[in-house]
Amino acid sequence: MSKSSEWHRKETEGKEDDGYDMYLAEQQELEYFREKAEQYILEKHREMFALEVKALENIGINVEDTTTLPEMVYDTKEFLEAIWHASTEILPALEVQVVIDGKNDCYVTTGSSGYVEFGMKPPIGMQLPVRCWIHTHPFGSAYFSGTDIRTVSIWEAEMIDAIVVGGIGHYGLWNQDQPKQLEIYRDFELEKVQKWGYNEKYGEEE
Secondary structure, eight states, X not given: OOHHHHHHHHHHHHHHHHHHHHHHHHHXXXXXXXXXXXXXXHHHHHHHHHHHHHHHHHTTOOOSOGGGSOOOSTTSHHHHHHHHHIIIIISSSOOEEEEEOTTSOEEEEEOOSSOOOOXXXXXXXXXXXXXXXXXXXXXXXXXXXXXXXXXXXXHGGGEEEEEEEEETTEEEEEXXXXXXXXXXXXXXXXXXXXXXXXXXXXXXXX
């Protein structure tokens, strides 16, 4: 091998190593912020739920088993804004999923810019029914995709509520009592209703 060929090989290897090292560093940084986002939401849920329990105790309701309580946190403005903050400020516009289970425990996972998985892989340790499944659309539009519709259809019997968040004051609300529609709000006001049927691939808006 000539000296020039050896030099070229070393230069190429160096560049490849630099690129890979940068990739690893970026992935490590992303994992740090994923963990930060998850902990931020979990702590917000703990704080808000504790305040609700204390409020009940202050009016004479003894709360010994929180699993018997209806969820009092997940559809509040403050909690949804905390989830949106984690998705778009702590993370670089990645989808975030929050599941409140039958024990009122909170599970948080993060995905990509356009996808986070629930479907057939629910959080480990989750107890049914699912009180609420929340996920964000960090690109700024609250609606149910075909995947979202399939998810609530599969889990309809064991999922009470679902919320998709597309911004501050912009969200969609689904409930198992009306399982074929999503009420979409903008600026906290009802804007439209997305509906779908058994044979429709994607929801239609009204």
